Amino acid sequence: MKKTEVDKLQEIIRLGSELVDIQDLDILLERILRESRMVVNADAGSIYVRDGDELIFSQVQNDTLQAQLPPGQKIIFSTFRVKISPKSISGYVASTGEILNIPDVYAIPADAPYHFDSKYDTLAKYKTTSMLTVPLKTNTNDVVGVLQVINARDDFGNVVSFDWNDEPFVLHFAGMASMILQRAQMTRALLLRMISMAELRDPKETGAHVNRVASYAVELYESWAQRRGTSQTEIEKNRDVLRMAAMLHDVGKVAISDLILKKPARFTDDEYEIMKSHTFLGARLFTDKQSVFDEVASTVALTHHENWDGTG
Amino acid sequence: MKKTEVDKLQEIIRLGSELVDIQDLDILLERILRESRMVVNADAGSIYVRDGDELIFSQVQNDTLQAQLPPGQKIIFSTFRVKISPKSISGYVASTGEILNIPDVYAIPADAPYHFDSKYDTLAKYKTTSMLTVPLKTNTNDVVGVLQVINARDDFGNVVSFDWNDEPFVLHFAGMASMILQRAQMTRALLLRMISMAELRDPKETGAHVNRVASYAVELYESWAQRRGTSQTEIEKNRDVLRMAAMLHDVGKVAISDLILKKPARFTDDEYEIMKSHTFLGARLFTDKQSVFDEVASTVALTHHENWDGTG
Numbered sequence: 001m002k003k004t005e006v007d008k009l010q011e012i013i014r015l016g017s018e019l020v021d022i023q024d025l026d027i028l029l030e031r032i033l034r035e036s037r038m039v040v041n042a043d044a045g046s047i048y049v050r051d052g053d054e055l056i057f058s059q060v061q062n063d064t065l066q067a068q069l070p071p072g073q074k075i076i077f078s079t080f081r082v083k084i085s086p087k088s089i090s091g092y093v094a095s096t097g098e099i100l101n102i103p104d105v106y107a108i109p110a111d112a113p114y115h116f117d118s119k120y121d122t123l124a125k126y127k128t129t130s131m132l133t134v135p136l137k138t139n140t141n142d143v144v145g146v147l148q149v150i151n152a153r154d155d156f157g158n159v160v161s162f163d164w165n166d167e168p169f170v171l172h173f174a175g176m177a178s179m180i181l182q183r184a185q186m187t188r189a190l191l192l193r194m195i196s197m198a199e200l201r202d203p204k205e206t207g208a209h210v211n212r213v214a215s216y217a218v219e220l221y222e223s224w225a226q227r228r229g230t231s232q233t234e235i236e237k238n239r240d241v242l243r244m245a246a247m248l249h250d251v252g253k254v255a256i257s258d259l260i261l262k263k264p265a266r267f268t269d270d271e272y273e274i275m276k277s278h279t280f281l282g283a284r285l286f287t288d289k290q291s292v293f294d295e296v297a298s299t300v301a302l303t304h305h306e307n308w309d310g311t312g
Numbered sequence: 313m314k315k316t317e318v319d320k321l322q323e324i325i326r327l328g329s330e331l332v333d334i335q336d337l338d339i340l341l342e343r344i345l346r347e348s349r350m351v352v353n354a355d356a357g358s359i360y361v362r363d364g365d366e367l368i369f370s371q372v373q374n375d376t377l378q379a380q381l382p383p384g385q386k387i388i389f390s391t392f393r394v395k396i397s398p399k400s401i402s403g404y405v406a407s408t409g410e411i412l413n414i415p416d417v418y419a420i421p422a423d424a425p426y427h428f429d430s431k432y433d434t435l436a437k438y439k440t441t442s443m444l445t446v447p448l449k450t451n452t453n454d455v456v457g458v459l460q461v462i463n464a465r466d467d468f469g470n471v472v473s474f475d476w477n478d479e480p481f482v483l484h485f486a487g488m489a490s491m492i493l494q495r496a497q498m499t500r501a502l503l504l505r506m507i508s509m510a511e512l513r514d515p516k517e518t519g520a521h522v523n524r525v526a527s528y529a530v531e532l533y534e535s536w537a538q539r540r541g542t543s544q545t546e547i548e549k550n551r552d553v554l555r556m557a558a559m560l561h562d563v564g565k566v567a568i569s570d571l572i573l574k575k576p577a578r579f580t581d582d583e584y585e586i587m588k589s590h591t592f593l594g595a596r597l598f599t600d601k602q603s604v605f606d607e608v609a610s611t612v613a614l615t616h617h618e619n620w621d622g623t624g
C-alpha cells in the first residue's frame with residue numbers, strides 16, 4: 001500500500017526523535033534504511049559506508065528475499081567491498097557526489113560512465129529494476145557513504161520507477177545517516193589523534209607495546225565474557241571499545257620527562273612517584289567525556305597498574 | 313495560517329537535506345528554530361546552548377517584536393546566562409531532561425519546582441503565555457541545550473496552548489539541533505584534547521606560550537582583515553578557528569626529546585634538524601581531516617617558522 005502524506009510525516013517525525021535515543025550505529029542505519037524504503041515504497045535497499053577508497057555494504061534489506069526465509073532469519077550477505085570508481089553505480093555516486101535515479105538498471109545506455117553489475121542479482125536470485133542512489137555527504141562535503149533504494153512498487157505491487165518526488169525524501173534520510181556516520185567517525189578520530197600523539201612521543205616502543213597490550217586486553221575480555229555467556233554481538237561491540245581504550249592506557253606518559261622515561265637504570269623513589277603519575281594524568285585527559293570510548297579509556301588509563309584486588 | 317500536514321512534511325523534508333549543506337552552527341540553529349516555530353505556529357522561540365552549569369541564549373526569534381523593528385534590523389538580546397537549576401523553566405528542562413508544555417506561564421501552580429521569570433517580558437515589552445520547552449539531548453544522554461517555542465497561535469492569530477500533537481514535531485527538530493551541537497562540540501574536543509596533551513608535555517612553558525602565540529595570531533589577523541574590509545561576522549568566525557589552530561602550532565614537539573627540547577645551551581646541527589621536524593610531524597597529525605579546524609591547524613603547524621616570503 002502506498003503511504004499517505006500524513007503517514008510519511010508521522011514516520012519521519014518519529015525517526016527524528018528516535019535518532020538521539022539509539023546509541024548503536026548499526027541499529028541506527030538499519031532504522032534509517034527501513035524508513036527510507038517505507039516512505040518511497042521500495043522493495044529493497046542498501047547502505048554502503050566508505051572505507052578509504054572502497055565502499056563496504058553496511059546494511060542490506062530486501063522484502064522479497066526476506067519473505068522466502070524462515071521467520072527470524074536475516075539475509076546473509078558477505079561483506080562486499082566495491083572500489084570507488086565511476087564505473088559502478090554506487091561508486092559513481094560516491095565519487096561525483098551526484099544522485100542517480102535509474103528507471104531500469106538493465107537499460108542503462110552503453111555510453112553512460114557507470115554500468116550495473118548483474119552479478120549480485122544472479123547470486124541473490126533477484127531482479128533489480130529501478131534504483132535511486134544518493135550520496136551520504138557531511139557538512140565538510142566529504143562523501144562518507146551511499147544510500148540506495150531498489151525497486152519502487154505501485155499500489156498493486158508492480159515494480160515502477162522512482163518518482164522525482166521521492167528524491168527529497170531519500171535525501172532527508174541520507175542527511176540523517178551522514179550526520180550519524182560523521183559522529184561515529186569523529187568519535188574514533190578523537191582517540192586516534194591521541195594515539196598518534198603518544199606514538200610521536202616514543203615511536204620505537206609505544207607502537208608495538210600499545211598494540212600488544214590492546215591485544216592482551218581484548219583476548220582476556222573475550223574469554224571472560226564467553227564464559228559468562230555474553231552474546232557475540234555484545235562481545236564484538238565491547239571488544240572494539242576496549243581495544244581503543246587499551247591503546248591509550250599509557251597516554252599520560254607524554255607528561256613524563258625522557259630523563260625518567262628512558263632511564264636505563266633503576267628509578268629513585270622520587271622518579272618512581274613521577275612515573276606513577278602517568279595514570280591519573282592520562283585519565284584526566286578524558287574528563288570532557290564525548291562518548292563511551294572516553295569513559296572506558298579514562299578507567300583503563302587510571303587503573304592499568306592495579307591488581308585484581310584493587311591494590312597496586 | 314495553520315500549516316497543513318503536507319506543508320509541514322515539505323518543510324521538514326527540505327530542512328533534513330539542507331542540514332548537511334550548511335556549515336555554520338549559528339545559521340543551522342537559526343534555521344531549525346525557524347522551522348520548529350513554523351510547524352507548530354509559534355510566535356516566538358529560543359535555543360539555549362549549555363556551557364558548563366549555565367545556559368546561554370544562542371537564538372532568539374519573536375515575530376511580534378520583529379514586526380515593530382525597521383526592516384533588516386534584528387532583535388537585540390544581551391547574551392543572557394541562566395544557571396542550570398530546576399527553579400527556572402529552561403533550567404528545569406536542562407537538569408531533568410523532561411519536556412515542559414505549559415499553557416500559561418503566569419498560571420504555574422505555586423508548588424511547581426519551577427517558576428516563570430517575568431523579567432524578560434518586562435524588558436522586551438512582550439506577553440509570554442503558552443510555552444513548550446524540550447531538552448537537546450545527545451545519544452550519550454547529555455543535555456547540550458534547550459529548545460523553547462512560545463505563544464502558539466490559532467488560525468485567527470489568538471494565542472493558544474501548544475497541543476500534545478506539537479510535541480513530536482518539536483522533538484524532531486530538537487533531535488536535529490542536538491546532533492549539530494554535538495558535532496560542533498566534538499570538533500572542538502578533538503583539538504582541546506591535543507592541546508591538553510601538548511600541555512602535559514611541558515606544563516610550565518607550553519600553556520603560557522600557546523596562549524601568547526594564539527593572541528598574537530588573532531590580533532594580526534584582525535587588523536589585516538579589517539583593513540581588507542572583511543565583515544565582522546566573517547572575522548569572528550575565522551578568529552575562532554585561527555585561535556584554536558594557533559594553540560596547536562607546536563603540537564609536533566611531543567616528538568622531540570626533552571634532552572633537545574629543554575637543552576639550555578646551543579643546539580648542534582643534528583639537534584637543530586631534529587628540532588625542526590616538529591613542524592611537519594605536527595602537521596601530519598591532522599591528515600585525517602575532520603573539520604575546517606584541522607585544515608587550518610595543519611597549515612599553521614607546518615608553516616609557523618616560515619617567513620612571509622616562504623623562506624625559513
